[in-house]
Structures are given as C-alpha cells and as structure tokens.
Amino acid sequence: MACEIKEKERIGTINPIFTCQPAGAQFASIGIKDCIGIVHGGQGCVMFVRLMFSQHYKESFELASSSVHEDGAVFGALDRVEKGVDVLLARYPHVKVVPIITTCSTEVIGDDIDGVIRKLNEGLLKEKYAGREVYLVPVHSPSFVGSMISGYDVAVRDFVKYFAAKSRNGESNGKLNLITGWVNPGDVKALKHLLRAMDIDATVLFEIEKFDSPMLPDGSAVSHGNTTVEDLRGTADAIGTVALNRYEGGKAAEWLQSEFGLPTIVGPTPIGIRNTDTFLRNLRTLTGKPIPASLVEERGVAIDALTDVTHMFLADKKVVIYGNPDLVIGLAEFCIDLEMKPVLLLMGDDNVNYKNDPRLLAMTEHVDWKMEVVTNADFWELEDRIKNGGLEVDLILGHSKGRFVAIDNAIPMVRVGFPTYDRAGMFRHPVLGYEGAIWLAEQMSNALFADMEYKKNKEWILNVW
Numbered sequence: 001m002a003c004e005i006k007e008k009e010r011i012g013t014i015n016p017i018f019t020c021q022p023a024g025a026q027f028a029s030i031g032i033k034d035c036i037g038i039v040h041g042g043q044g045c046v047m048f049v050r051l052m053f054s055q056h057y058k059e060s061f062e063l064a065s066s067s068v069h070e071d072g073a074v075f076g077a078l079d080r081v082e083k084g085v086d087v088l089l090a091r092y093p094h095v096k097v098v099p100i101i102t103t104c105s106t107e108v109i110g111d112d113i114d115g116v117i118r119k120l121n122e123g124l125l126k127e128k129y130a131g132r133e134v135y136l137v138p139v140h141s142p143s144f145v146g147s148m149i150s151g152y153d154v155a156v157r158d159f160v161k162y163f164a165a166k167s168r169n170g171e172s173n174g175k176l177n178l179i180t181g182w183v184n185p186g187d188v189k190a191l192k193h194l195l196r197a198m199d200i201d202a203t204v205l206f207e208i209e210k211f212d213s214p215m216l217p218d219g220s221a222v223s224h225g226n227t228t229v230e231d232l233r234g235t236a237d238a239i240g241t242v243a244l245n246r247y248e249g250g251k252a253a254e255w256l257q258s259e260f261g262l263p264t265i266v267g268p269t270p271i272g273i274r275n276t277d278t279f280l281r282n283l284r285t286l287t288g289k290p291i292p293a294s295l296v297e298e299r300g301v302a303i304d305a306l307t308d309v310t311h312m313f314l315a316d317k318k319v320v321i322y323g324n325p326d327l328v329i330g331l332a333e334f335c336i337d338l339e340m341k342p343v344l345l346l347m348g349d350d351n352v353n354y355k356n357d358p359r360l361l362a363m364t365e366h367v368d369w370k371m372e373v374v375t376n377a378d379f380w381e382l383e384d385r386i387k388n389g390g391l392e393v394d395l396i397l398g399h400s401k402g403r404f405v406a407i408d409n410a411i412p413m414v415r416v417g418f419p420t421y422d423r424a425g426m427f428r429h430p431v432l433g434y435e436g437a438i439w440l441a442e443q444m445s446n447a448l449f450a451d452m453e454y455k456k457n458k459e460w461i462l463n464v465w
C-alpha cells in the first residue's frame with residue numbers, strides 16, 4: 001500500500017478535466033484593467049471559454065476573436081489581427097492592453113504575431129492612434145501543448161515580462177508581488193485580509209476581486225480585473241515575490257527573480273492550516289513584518305472548527321480530487337491533515353514536472369494506503385475505477401464538469417475549482433487561508449451529512465453530536 005504517480009495508459013481522452021492553453025491566457029487577460037484580448041483563431045476558441053467564465057462567475061467578460069475562417073487557415077490570417085486591433089481600439093476608447101493570443105490553428109499555420117505587432121506599432125498605432133497609450137502583447141498559447149493551466153502560467157509570465165521595468169531611480173517601491181494563480185474573488189478577499197493584518201503593501205497579480213461585481217445604478221454589467229499597467233511595471237521594483245502556485249504563476253515569479261534578482265518564494269498553496277502557516281511565515285521572511293496576534297486567534301478559531309468535525313466525520317473518508325494541480329495537491333495535503341484518505345488525484349494534463357513535485361513525492365513516502373496520482377487524466381479514469389475497478393469513494397472534490405460521475409454513482413461531492421456552475425455563489429467563498437480551511441472542512445462535512453440522511457446511514461448521529 002503506497003502512493004503511486006503514473007500517467008494515464010490510454011491514448012485519447014474521454015471527458016476531459018481541462019480545456020486548452022488559450023483559455024488560461026484569456027483568464028489572465030481578463031485580470032488586467034483596460035484590457036481586451038484578441039484570440040487569434042476560430043470564434044469557438046473564445047465563445048466557449050467566455051461562456052465558462054460567465055457560468056462560473058455569473059458575470060459577463062469582454063474578449064475578442066480574430067475569427068479565422070477557411071481562407072485564413074490556408075493562406076494565413078494576420079490581416080484579421082490587423083483589422084481586429086483597429087476595430088477594437090476604435091470601438092473601446094478606454095482599452096490600453098491588447099494581448100494577441102494564439103491558438104492551435106494559427107500556431108500550426110505559423111502566423112507571425114510578433115511580426116504583425118511590430119508592423120502595427122510602426123504603422124496603425126503611430127498613424128491612427130498617435131498619443132494613445134496602447135500595448136500589444138504577444139501570447140503564444142498553442143492548444144496542442146499543455147492545458148489551460150500552462151496557458152495561464154505562460155500568459156502571466158508574458159504580461160510581467162512585457163511590462164516589468166525598473167524605475168529610473170532604481171529604488172524599491174516597498175511592495176510585495178503576490179501572484180495568486182487561478183483563484184476566486186473570495187480567495188482574493190481572504191488573501192487581502194491576511195496582508196492587511198500583517199500590514200503588507202502588495203501588488204496582487206491578477207487582482208480579480210471585482211469578478212464578483214456589484215450591480216450599480218449606471219447599469220454597468222461587465223466585470224474586469226483591477227491589475228493596472230503601472231502595477232505590472234512596478235513588479236520589477238518590488239521587495240520580493242510570492243507565487244502561491246507552482247504551476248499557475250510560478251514562471252513569472254522565476255523570471256522576476258532571474259531578471260531583477262528579486263527574492264522569490266513559490267508555494268505552498270495556502271490551503272489548510274499547515275500551508276497557511278507556511279505562507280504567513282514566508283510573508284514574514286520577505287517583508288520582515290510580524291505575524292499579529294489577530295491571525296494567531298483566527299488560526300485558533302479554524303483549528304477549533306476542524307476539531308469539531310475531523311475525528312467524528314472526516315477521519316478515514318476516502319476522497320477523490322481532480323482539477324488544477326496546485327489546488328488538487330493543496331486539497332490532498334489538507335485532507336491528509338484531517339486524517340482523510342485521498343485515494344485518487346487526477347491531473348488533467350501531462351506536465352512532466354508533476355512526477356518530481358516535492359509535495360507529491362512526500363505523499364509517495366508517507367502515505368500508507370493505496371493512493372494513485374494520475375496525470376494526463378480524464379473523467380473516465382475515475383468512472384472506470386468506480387464502475388469496474390471496485391474503487392470505494394466517500395467524497396469527491398472537484399469542479400462541475402465531474403458532477404455526473406458523482407450523481408450517477410451517488411457519491412457526495414463538494415464543488416471546488418474552475419469551472420463551478422451547478423451550485424450558487426461558490427466563487428464568493430475562499431478555499432485559501434484559515435477562513436478557507438473552515439469553509440472547506442464544513443462543506444465536506446455537510447456534504448457527508450446530507451448523504452447520511454439520504455441513504456439513511458447512521459443519520460441519527462447528527463441528532464446527538
């Protein structure tokens with residue numbers, strides 16, 4: 001009995017867990033203020049991604065497509081990028097940042113987006129938009145490599161690379177770069193709360209708190225991130241960088257370290273008590289700011305909440321977790337701390353670094369029950385094990401795309417990750433920090449309670465605990 005890391009053996013994918021690289025690049029782009037990305041490819045590369053964002057956040061986001069058709073796929077479609085930039089700038093006077101995001105088709109035909117950006121900078125922007133602040137940022141995200149995770153990672157690095165610049169006086173701005181990874185507005189709020197409690201001034205990349213946007217009297221209905229060009233530029237003058245996730249923002253953090261020598265810490269994803277403690281210690285190391293008594297008390301409240309449910313209800317429960325890799329690993333670590341037994345972790349892409357991830361390697365050393373980590377996985381890996389392989393599962397943690405595995409097999413499920421659209425308001429709740437630890441443990445407990453009631457399985461315990 002031990003934990004094994006392996007790749008899915010089948011060729012092909014049945015019900016994928018992730019979508020493709022341009023989706024991640026688009027998610028990064030909507031985190032920037034005054035930015036509308038042009039996805040250079042067929043319309044579907046934007047339409048379905050935009051729909052997922054809207055389904056998850058219940059908001060509307062702006063993204064454009066160069067809308068490549070048959071002629072472009074054969075003869076090249078850079079003319080559509082040129083026209084697209086012009087139309088976008090004319091239609092949206094506030095737009096400053098226009099990433100040109102490639103797709104599978106335009107990478108295969110070899111459209112030179114770096115070249116067309118040079119041409120536009122020298123031509124259209126000087127002639128028609130002279131004096132206007134416009135940045136055209138190339139983002140290469142072919143979909144036949146990686147997944148939405150690597151697409152996000154690459155795009156965050158490319159945005160930082162494009163803008164980051166030392167100020168003339170070369171002085172530090174006293175701020176910390178905090179690269180959040182693919183999170184929810186509730187997580188951003190929870191992180192800001194921790195930063196405020198430690199009196200740390202941070203540049204949050206990308207700041208998406210307003211993806212939970214208010215309905216205001218002016219009728220505005222479009223959500224956008226709040227990371228500005230100045231924020232991105234100032235990342236070079238920061239006192240250091242913390243990237244919460246290894247696979248979503250880690251590349252940008254490493255680049256800032258190698259280019260500007262910034263002290264950098266990547267991970268751990270602050271899910272659960274152990275990882276949140278480490279995160280706060282990392283903040284203290286980089287900023288010199290002490291961890292205040294208020295956070296020690298918050299930690300105590302979280303531990304008390306976990307104690308209420310761990311021994312009686314969570315211990316020994318067999319859990320399957322799938323989704324974004326840092327989220328999956330962080331959740332697995334948290335479940336292990338709660339004496340639960342993760343039996344299957346599914347990573348939806350084939351990143352070769354997973355098998356050397358120190359957090360997973362630690363599991364291979366310490367776990368004493370049968371546990372599998374499957375990379376390049378799909379939902380059939382889960383379904384097949386449950387239906388044909390005798391896998392016993394008490395709880396599933398993952399996003400909404402796996403809901404039918406849970407429904408068909410009557411397994412309780414907690415929705416966590418992206419995209420989650422079949423439960424209300426999930427984006428509002430954090431999974432990060434002490435607050436997130438409480439929310440996760442209570443969600444898992446309540447899912448198990450409902451299951452006990454529906455299946456009449458020791459439901460009387462709920463009367464007496």
Ligand code: SF4
Pocket residue numbers: 020021022041042044045103104105143
């Ligand atoms: S796989 Fe290719 S065509 Fe399909 S959405 Fe992704 S980039 Fe577009």
